[in-house]
Amino acid sequence: MNNLNRAANISLEEAAKFLLSKDRILILSHANPDGDTFGCSYGLCGALQKLGKSVKIACADPLPANFFHLKEAVREQDFEEETVVSVDIADKSLLGGLEKLYGDKVDLAIDHHLSHVPFARLRYVDDEAAACCEIVYDLIKLLGAEIDKNIAQCVYTGIATDTGCFKYANTTRLTHIKAGELMNYGFDCGELNYRLFDMKSRARIKLEQFMLAHLDFFAEGKGAIVALNKELLNNVDSEDINGISALPRMIEGVDVGIVLKEKEDCWKASMRSLKADVQKICKKFGGGGHLNAAGCSFKNMTAEEITEKIKAAVCRELGSETAEQ
Amino acid sequence: MNNLNRAANISLEEAAKFLLSKDRILILSHANPDGDTFGCSYGLCGALQKLGKSVKIACADPLPANFFHLKEAVREQDFEEETVVSVDIADKSLLGGLEKLYGDKVDLAIDHHLSHVPFARLRYVDDEAAACCEIVYDLIKLLGAEIDKNIAQCVYTGIATDTGCFKYANTTRLTHIKAGELMNYGFDCGELNYRLFDMKSRARIKLEQFMLAHLDFFAEGKGAIVALNKELLNNVDSEDINGISALPRMIEGVDVGIVLKEKEDCWKASMRSLKADVQKICKKFGGGGHLNAAGCSFKNMTAEEITEKIKAAVCRELGSETAEQ
Numbered sequence: 077m078n079n080l081n082r083a084a085n086i087s088l089e090e091a092a093k094f095l096l097s098k099d100r101i102l103i104l105s106h107a108n109p110d111g112d113t114f115g116c117s118y119g120l121c122g123a124l125q126k127l128g129k130s131v132k133i134a135c136a137d138p139l140p141a142n143f144f145h146l147k148e149a150v151r152e153q154d155f156e157e158e159t160v161v162s163v164d165i166a167d168k169s170l171l172g173g174l175e176k177l178y179g180d181k182v183d184l185a186i187d188h189h190l191s192h193v194p195f196a197r198l199r200y201v202d203d204e205a206a207a208c209c210e211i212v213y214d215l216i217k218l219l220g221a222e223i224d225k226n227i228a229q230c231v232y233t234g235i236a237t238d239t240g241c242f243k244y245a246n247t248t249r250l251t252h253i254k255a256g257e258l259m260n261y262g263f264d265c266g267e268l269n270y271r272l273f274d275m276k277s278r279a280r281i282k283l284e285q286f287m288l289a290h291l292d293f294f295a296e297g298k299g300a301i302v303a304l305n306k307e308l309l310n311n312v313d314s315e316d317i318n319g320i321s322a323l324p325r326m327i328e329g330v331d332v333g334i335v336l337k338e339k340e341d342c343w344k345a346s347m348r349s350l351k352a353d354v355q356k357i358c359k360k361f362g363g364g365g366h367l368n369a370a371g372c373s374f375k376n377m378t379a380e381e382i383t384e385k386i387k388a389a390v391c392r393e394l395g396s397e398t399a400e401q
Numbered sequence: 402m403n404n405l406n407r408a409a410n411i412s413l414e415e416a417a418k419f420l421l422s423k424d425r426i427l428i429l430s431h432a433n434p435d436g437d438t439f440g441c442s443y444g445l446c447g448a449l450q451k452l453g454k455s456v457k458i459a460c461a462d463p464l465p466a467n468f469f470h471l472k473e474a475v476r477e478q479d480f481e482e483e484t485v486v487s488v489d490i491a492d493k494s495l496l497g498g499l500e501k502l503y504g505d506k507v508d509l510a511i512d513h514h515l516s517h518v519p520f521a522r523l524r525y526v527d528d529e530a531a532a533c534c535e536i537v538y539d540l541i542k543l544l545g546a547e548i549d550k551n552i553a554q555c556v557y558t559g560i561a562t563d564t565g566c567f568k569y570a571n572t573t574r575l576t577h578i579k580a581g582e583l584m585n586y587g588f589d590c591g592e593l594n595y596r597l598f599d600m601k602s603r604a605r606i607k608l609e610q611f612m613l614a615h616l617d618f619f620a621e622g623k624g625a626i627v628a629l630n631k632e633l634l635n636n637v638d639s640e641d642i643n644g645i646s647a648l649p650r651m652i653e654g655v656d657v658g659i660v661l662k663e664k665e666d667c668w669k670a671s672m673r674s675l676k677a678d679v680q681k682i683c684k685k686f687g688g689g690g691h692l693n694a695a696g697c698s699f700k701n702m703t704a705e706e707i708t709e710k711i712k713a714a715v716c717r718e719l720g721s722e723t724a725e726q
Binding site for chain 1: 565566567568569570571572573574575576577578580581582584585589590591592594595598599600601602603606609610613614647651652653654675
């Protein structure tokens, strides 16, 4: 049980044995799904189906269009589940609309979050894996299931999306080794990555233009904040907003980038940093997250009021005076 | 001599033996340098210096600021060279301002271009390598030189930049395997990749804003073209223009993206495509390149005239009527 998170109570070999002994399996992905949680569920579903098992996937939210290629790995099957598996889910609340139904019924959780809060009976949690798909890849090998091009593409999708295509600091030697092995299965990584990372809709382009034109720099250029109201956000699909929170932080000199998004009854703030501890800042406002990526929300305040509050908190964290620049 | 280009006349083992038998080595990078040519020269220079040899680097253009980390791998040495090596140079004309001095004096060329035109006495050319740094990495291992964090960072820089951080179709199983091995040397890949790929100057942001606001879509949205005049380009550093040609092609539905840049006495067109053969289009205008990335230039014409000519040629290639959209 190398590298295992304290939430873990079984080895990956035991997880494989458990799955091999079961049938009629339901795999759950988390709400607000990303490439990793769906890469895991579709990849594992396809592999278990190849072993002759009945397997299906559920998620509180639909599969976004840029992940439609994942569907090629599985056959749709309808049955009453006897075994429930969760993938890439750190806490049962992240099941979203499915929490009531399945929150207390998960038999096996496969996860890679440091912050994993136990909810499943059996848990394999390796927080050194950059993507949960890294674990699922090892699991599929332990299951002895045949890996084909479509399954390889699922696993690759999770690994690539959770590491910003091998760009982020969570990328490890093993991440590359596994990606290299997956390349053997012959999917078109150039075309896939274009769809996952480079393709932008015209609506997205317009949104980025708005953001860049309205960025408010502060703390001697070390902070940048922009607010996106409902009217703006209603004009774009959810896929178009993907990754938009990282935009302000990409500008040279900016350590903390903040994007405010207006929701039905509140404003959500997404903070991204290079070095500053944005989790600490968001915690002050009742939010949370990681050192370099965190969020919080505000009710009954205008975007201007929130902006001022956040600027002051960021300046304090950066140890800088509020100097507009 | 597996996978070798027909321009090759030695094996990599022979290239290593040659270098081991020499001293006072000058390594040449190509003009308009990128991360791969400088990753090669700095990485190989550092490795040969570790073997006790006198080695220096020359290039017609200076090292861009986002590659300053490469300098950590080498010590500056001054001597008269006895051996000249070129890295990532497909044709001696690409030596730019150094062609006159060294064009006919290169002893060993290490390259990965399919189109390599022989100019060196000894040539190792493997066109299946995604980056020339993949070859240099194998070469350094054959030399038996110690690889440290700084040298690993040079080689990684070349591999990452030539593959769009492992995103493009040229990425192979070996690309990932080598990147995985390089991760062992403990450089901070997250920080490095931020500098190489994500960080944008405010001038770059302004340039992108201009481009997005002035994109001219045609051929039912399958083509997009924008012209950048001298005034605009004079306001940005050369690093800020890096990769800008890929921008129009990133928009959903666009197959051919074209950026026109005004030079002292002409306009240069850079074409990028997903599927269409832009080399064929550029060839018509006296240019060239690859299937999905090519260029050409125009003299004594206005940007408007060039735009119309290019639009017509792209429409013909796409088999589409010129329909503005």
